[in-house]
Amino acid sequence: MSENENPVPIKPQKSLDFIRKKILEDVKNGRNHGQVTTRFPPEPNGYLHIGHAKSICLNFGVAAEYGGVCHLRFDDTNPEKEDQEYIESIQEDVQWLGFDWDRHLYCSSDYFEKFYQYAIELIQRGKAYVCSLSPQETREYRGTLTRPGKDSPYRTRSVEENLDLFKRMRQGEFPDGTCALRAKINMAHPNIAMRDPALYRIRHAAHHRTDRQWCIYPMYDFAHCLSDSIEKITHSLCTLEFEDRRPLYDWILDALEVECHPQQVEFARLSLTYTILSKRKLLHLVNDKHVSGWDDPRMPTISGLRRRGVPPEAIRNFCGHIGVDKTNSIIDIGMLEYYVREYLNKKSPRVMVVLRPLKVVIDNYPNDQVEELEAENNPEDPRTGTRKVPFSRVIYIEQEDFQENPPPKYFRLVPGREVRLKHAYYITCQNIVKDETTGEIIELHCSYDPESRGGGTPDGRKVKSTLHWVSAAHALDIEVNMCDHLFSKPNPEKVEEGTDFKDNLNPHSLLRLKACKAEPGLEGASPGNRYQFLRHGYFCVDPDSMKDNLIFNRTVSLRDTWVKIKQKTK
Ligand code: ATP
Numbered sequence: 001m002s003e004n005e006n007p008v009p010i011k012p013q014k015s016l017d018f019i020r021k022k023i024l025e026d027v028k029n030g031r032n033h034g035q036v037t038t039r040f041p042p043e044p045n046g047y048l049h050i051g052h053a054k055s056i057c058l059n060f061g062v063a064a065e066y067g068g069v070c071h072l073r074f075d076d077t078n079p080e081k082e083d084q085e086y087i088e089s090i091q092e093d094v095q096w097l098g099f100d101w102d103r104h105l106y107c108s109s110d111y112f113e114k115f116y117q118y119a120i121e122l123i124q125r126g127k128a129y130v131c132s133l134s135p136q137e138t139r140e141y142r143g144t145l146t147r148p149g150k151d152s153p154y155r156t157r158s159v160e161e162n163l164d165l166f167k168r169m170r171q172g173e174f175p176d177g178t179c180a181l182r183a184k185i186n187m188a189h190p191n192i193a194m195r196d197p198a199l200y201r202i203r204h205a206a207h208h209r210t211d212r213q214w215c216i217y218p219m220y221d222f223a224h225c226l227s228d229s230i231e232k233i234t235h236s237l238c239t240l241e242f243e244d245r246r247p248l249y250d251w252i253l254d255a256l257e258v259e260c261h262p263q264q265v266e267f268a269r270l271s272l273t274y275t276i277l278s279k280r281k282l283l284h285l286v287n288d289k290h291v292s293g294w295d296d297p298r299m300p301t302i303s304g305l306r307r308r309g310v311p312p313e314a315i316r317n318f319c320g321h322i323g324v325d326k327t328n329s330i331i332d333i334g335m336l337e338y339y340v341r342e343y344l345n346k347k348s349p350r351v352m353v354v355l356r357p358l359k360v361v362i363d364n365y366p367n368d369q370v371e372e373l374e375a376e377n378n379p380e381d382p383r384t385g386t387r388k389v390p391f392s393r394v395i396y397i398e399q400e401d402f403q404e405n406p407p408p409k410y411f412r413l414v415p416g417r418e419v420r421l422k423h424a425y426y427i428t429c430q431n432i433v434k435d436e437t438t439g440e441i442i443e444l445h446c447s448y449d450p451e452s453r454g455g456g457t458p459d460g461r462k463v464k465s466t467l468h469w470v471s472a473a474h475a476l477d478i479e480v481n482m483c484d485h486l487f488s489k490p491n492p493e494k495v496e497e498g499t500d501f502k503d504n505l506n507p508h509s510l511l512r513l514k515a516c517k518a519e520p521g522l523e524g525a526s527p528g529n530r531y532q533f534l535r536h537g538y539f540c541v542d543p544d545s546m547k548d549n550l551i552f553n554r555t556v557s558l559r560d561t562w563v564k565i566k567q568k569t570k
C-alpha cells in the first residue's frame with residue numbers, strides 16, 4: 001500500500017497492543033505449532049456497524065500480521081432473528097472493508113450434529129443434565145451476586161434418564177421452555193455464569209439454513225467454544241462482556257477433552273459519541289422508519305458509512321489508531337471524522353457546487369461570452385492536473401456569501417465591496433434586486449475587473465475573501481443531502497426516566513437541498529464517486545442517483561473538530 005493510502009496517524013504508532021504481544025509470545029514459544037488462526041463470528045441478525053469493524057480489523061489484521069488465517073463464521077444458533085439478507089450484507093461489508101476469508105467461510109449451524117454429539121458426551125460423563133424447572137423457577141434457583149444458587153431437583157437424574165430425555169427433546173416431544181440441558185458445574189459458584197448454565201433449549205422454530213430439522217438449539221456459550229475448537233482457532237478474540245464467561249468456555253472444552261482448546265482473549269468494545277452501536281437498537285430505527293434503512297447514510301452501519309461516502313481505508317486507519325485496549329471508553333466521533341477527512345483530502349477531486357443559489361449578473365461582462373477557466377483538481381495532489389470550468393455573465397453564488405447589512409468581521413460580498421471568484425475574476429457588488437412583495441434578495445448586479453483573471457490584479461490589490469460560483473447557463477441541477485449526527489446527545493444511550501434512546505434522535509440530522517447548482521464537470525458522476533465541494537466538505541454520489549438527477553450525500557464537513565478537541569484537552 002502506498003503512503004497516500006495509509007496516512008500516518010496523528011499519534012505516533014503505539015507499540016504492540018496486549019493482544020499482539022500475547023500472540024507474538026505464543027508464536028515465539030511455538031504454541032499451536034506457531035500457527036495463528038482467528039475468526040470473526042457475527043450473528044446474522046442485523047447489519048454490521050463500525051464497532052464490528054474494530055473486531056474485523058483486529059481479527060483479520062493479526063492473522064495477516066502473523067502469517068495466519070481468519071475465518072468468517074456465522075454464529076447462527078438463534079433461529080428466530082436470523083436472516084439470509086444479513087448473511088449477504090455481512091459478507092459484502094467485510095469484503096468492502098478490504099478483508100478476505102479465502103475459503104474459510106463457516107456457519108455454526110453446520111456443526112449442529114457435532115454439538116449434539118458433544119452434548120451426549122457431556123451427559124455420559126455425568127457433566128450435563130436435563131432440567132425440568134420452568135424458566136421462572138430456573139431464575140429463582142440461580143441466586144444473586146450475594147446469594148448462592150440452589151441445586152435443581154433434577155440435578156441428580158441418572159445418565160440414562162438424561163440421555164433418554166435429551167433424545168426426546170430432539171425428537172420434539174416437549175414444548176418450548178419445558179426443559180433444558182444444563183451443565184453440571186456448581187450452583188454456589190461466585191461467578192453466576194458457572195451456576196449450571198443452560199447448554200440447549202427447546203425452540204420449535206424454523207432455521208434459515210436447517211429449516212425444521214432441529215427443535216433444540218445450542219446456547220451461545222456451548223456453541224461458541226465448540227465452533228472455535230472444531231475450526232482449530234488459536235486465539236478467540238471477543239469483547240469484554242464475555243470475560244465472565246471465559247471460565248465456562250474453558251470448562252466445556254476441558255470437560256470434553258477436545259483436541260483443540262483455543263484461548264479466549266477479551267478487548268474493549270468500541271463506543272462512539274453521538275452514536276448507537278447495538279444491532280437491536282439499530283433494527284428499531286429501521287423498523288420504526290426513523291431512517292430509510294440499514295444503509296441510511298446517517299447510520300453507523302458499514303453499509304450506511306459506505307453510502308455516506310466514508311472510504312474503507314479511513315475506517316481501517318481509524319481502527320488502527322484507536323488500537324485495542326482492556327478498558328471500555330467512548331471515542332469521540334470527531335476522531336473518525338478526522339480520518340475520513342484526512343483520506344478524502346488527498347483523494348477527492350475538487351468541484352464547485354452552490355447549495356443555496358443566489359443569482360449574480362455581471363453587467364460589464366460581454367453578453368454572449370463564455371470563457372473556459374483553468375481550475376486545479378486537487379491542490380494536495382498536483383498529478384491530478386487541472387480542468388476547465390465555464391464562466392459567463394450570469395453566475396450563482398451562495399446566498400450566505402452575501403449580506404446587505406453585514407455583521408462585523410463579515411468579509412464576503414456586501415454592497416460596494418470587491419471579492420475574488422475562485423479561479424476567475426474580482427467582482428464588486430453594485431446593486432441589489434429584491435422581490436417587491438417579500439423584500440427577499442433575488443439577484444445581485446456586479447461589475448468585474450477584466451484584469452483580474454485567474455485571481456490577481458496588476459496593481460496587487462488585495463481582497464479579503466474568495467467565493468465559489470457556478471455559471472448559470474452551464475450549471476447542473478443536483479440534490480444534496482446534508483447529513484449530520486443521527487443523535488443530538490453525545491451519549492444517546494443515557495436516557496432519563498420515561499424516555500428512550502429514540503428521544504435523543506437529532507431532528508436535524510438530514511437536510512435535503514433540492515435545488516443546488518453544480519459545475520458541469522459533475523455530469524456523468526456515478527454512485528460511490530467522492531468529491532470535495534469547495535468550502536462545503538466531502539460529498540459522495542448516492543446509489544439512488546439517476547443520470548439526470550444526481551443525488552449527493554455529505555460525508556463530512558471541512559471543519560476539523562478533532563483538531564479542536566485535541567487542543568481543548570491539552
Ligand atoms: P450488537 O451488540 O451490536 O448486537 P453483538 O456483539 O451482539 O453486537 P455479534 O454479531 O455477536 O454482535 O458480533 C460479532 C463480533 O463483533 C463479536 O466478536 C463482538 O464481540 C464484536 N463486536 C460487536 N460489537 C462490537 C463493538 N462495538 N466493538 C468491538 N467489537 C464488537
Ligand code: MG
Binds near residue numbers: 043
Ligand atoms: Mg451478540
